[in-house]
Amino acid sequence: MLDFSILKRQNPLFKLINFEVMSDVFSKDKRSEVMSKIRSKNTKPEIIVRKFLFAKGFRFRIHDKKLPGKPDIVLKKFAIVIFINGCFWHGHINNNCRNAKLPKSNAFFWKNKIIGNMQKDERNINLLKELRWNVITIWECQLKGKFLNDTLESLLTSILGNISNTH
Ligand SMILES: [Zn+2]
Numbered sequence: 755m756l757d758f759s760i761l762k763r764q765n766p767l768f769k770l771i772n773f774e775v776m777s778d779v780f781s782k783d784k785r786s787e788v789m790s791k792i793r794s795k796n797t798k799p800e801i802i803v804r805k806f807l808f809a810k811g812f813r814f815r816i817h818d819k820k821l822p823g824k825p826d827i828v829l830k831k832f833a834i835v836i837f838i839n840g841c842f843w844h845g846h847i848n849n850n851c852r853n854a855k856l857p858k859s860n861a862f863f864w865k866n867k868i869i870g871n872m873q874k875d876e877r878n879i880n881l882l883k884e885l886r887w888n889v890i891t892i893w894e895c896q897l898k899g900k901f902l903n904d905t906l907e908s909l910l911t912s913i914l915g916n917i918s919n920t921h
Contacts, residue, residue: 799894800826800838806906812913821887823878832916835882836890836909837875838897845872851895888916 804827807814815828818835825835839846841853845868848854856864879889890912896905 799840799892799897802897802902803827803836803838803892803906803909806909810910821885822881823875825882825889829913832888832913833886834888834890834913834916836892838892839875839894841894843868843871844875844893845869846893846895848893848895851893853895 804814804816807827807829812829815830816826817824818828821828821835823837826838827836828834829836841851842855846854856868879891882889890909892905892909895901
């Protein structure tokens with residue numbers, strides 16, 4: 755059994771994450787291949803959101819390097835940045851989220867890494883807010899199956915609701 759108690763004491767975020775451990779069905783090589791695919795730019799969830807916004811007539815920048823955290827989508831006119839987060843890499847804290855499960859092998863390594871990512875995300879969001887950006891985070895699992903329509907609809911509502919706040 756892996757012992758996370760030391761890390762738990764050191765890092766309060768650890769308590770928030772209730773990762774289930776899934777059995778490691780991939781070999782190491784296969785796993786790193788799978789992980790690199792998960793991590794790559796222009797991932798499918800991102801494309802779904804981009805296509806949706808484009809079809810609704812919005813124009814935007816993508817992966818803007820000038821902004822903290824390189825937001826996936828930037829709607830400058832609305833002062834909105836959107837992050838589309840992979841549940842695994844960004845540690846989706848939600849017991850119903852099946853995507854955030856840790857592999858059994860190297861679980862300690864992954865957990866540490868993901869906590870690091872979460873802290874980075876938090877820092878970037880705070881920086882963006884200081885720069886007066888409205889930050890929207892969409893999780894990969896919210897774009898799946900029956901959740902997709904609701905997610906896109908509420909995104910639209912958030913963007914349009916923001917018009918009054920911009921200049
Ligand atoms: Zn999720």
